[in-house]
Amino acid sequence: MRKKKTIGVIGCGNMGSILVKGLLESGLYPASRIYISDTQKKKLKYFKRAGLQVVDNRRLSENADVVIIAVKPDAVEEVVSEIKEFLTPSKVLVSIAAGISTARIEKILLKKSVPVIRVMPNLNVRVRAGLLPYCPGRYADGCEGLVEKLLAPLGIVFKLSEEKFDAVTAISGSGPGFIFYIAENIKRICKKKKFTEQQSAIITSYLIYGSGKMLAETKLSPDRLKEMVSSPGGTTVAGLKVFEEKNFPEILKESIEKAENRSKELSRA
Numbered sequence: 001m002r003k004k005k006t007i008g009v010i011g012c013g014n015m016g017s018i019l020v021k022g023l024l025e026s027g028l029y030p031a032s033r034i035y036i037s038d039t040q041k042k043k044l045k046y047f048k049r050a051g052l053q054v055v056d057n058r059r060l061s062e063n064a065d066v067v068i069i070a071v072k073p074d075a076v077e078e079v080v081s082e083i084k085e086f087l088t089p090s091k092v093l094v095s096i097a098a099g100i101s102t103a104r105i106e107k108i109l110l111k112k113s114v115p116v117i118r119v120m121p122n123l124n125v126r127v128r129a130g131l132l133p134y135c136p137g138r139y140a141d142g143c144e145g146l147v148e149k150l151l152a153p154l155g156i157v158f159k160l161s162e163e164k165f166d167a168v169t170a171i172s173g174s175g176p177g178f179i180f181y182i183a184e185n186i187k188r189i190c191k192k193k194k195f196t197e198q199q200s201a202i203i204t205s206y207l208i209y210g211s212g213k214m215l216a217e218t219k220l221s222p223d224r225l226k227e228m229v230s231s232p233g234g235t236t237v238a239g240l241k242v243f244e245e246k247n248f249p250e251i252l253k254e255s256i257e258k259a260e261n262r263s264k265e266l267s268r269a
């Protein structure tokens, strides 16, 4: 009989703990087949009570078929070096560290042909509506199905060539920050217009939630949806004219380019 797969997550901070919760809720792996480790044991208490296997990095890598690295980018090299003796070509190493290429991880592993997959989740995985672009490393052909199944409970998982990772980091990784910035300003305006705190919060969140839902569910283009609220001579057209006059598209383009350049700089560091 084939042995049932086990999974391990190294680093249970912001992202790691969301991944572990997603895995647990998906039911893909029962708690007893999920291994977790973190230098800060207090972060593991909740999971230990839920029946997960709390171990150290080495024991985790020895036992898990799929090892997910969710530590900060500057700790990746140390962690991969620590566990590399347990990684074999039959295992899969998944890294969510921003700016760390599959080649860089493969180099630390030296000549071992371990399948490495790089994933760039965004914050929205927290509400299971994340974007999770991934790219397989040079030995990871054939691991796509496993990774897609594993991450599907957290949002939309899609394959993307690694050369696009700085751009996708800027757009979908930093993107929630840009949208929240818009939300912050809409809420501020609501308050100035004397809406209550509660009204301002509801208007802001449902405006963005509902518009996102429209985009995702109707499958109509942003352009077409914009047209649907833009009757000639009406309020939306009057407001949009200011966006054009102040060159909002250029502001957005510049913001994304700055974020992309920063991602490139961090990748080189």
Ligand SMILES: NC(=O)c1ccc[n+]([C@@H]2O[C@H](COP(=O)([O-])OP(=O)(O)OC[C@H]3O[C@@H](n4cnc5c(N)ncnc54)[C@H](OP(=O)(O)O)[C@@H]3O)[C@@H](O)[C@H]2O)c1
Pocket: 010, 011, 012, 013, 014, 015, 016, 037, 038, 039, 040, 043, 057, 070, 071, 072, 073, 075, 078, 079, 096, 097, 098, 099, 120, 121, 122, 123, 173
């Ligand atoms: N947060 C996001 O929105 C986001 C989005 C996409 C990708 N990511 C990537 O996800 C990764 C984790 O980010 P995060 O925000 O979740 O970081 P975090 O909250 O700092 O979580 C990382 C955890 O790993 C622990 N850790 C550090 N070194 C370790 C080691 N050698 N062995 C075991 N555990 C160790 C850390 O403990 P200490 O605090 O003691 O160091 C911390 O508890 C990063 O590489 C980041 O680039 C994050």
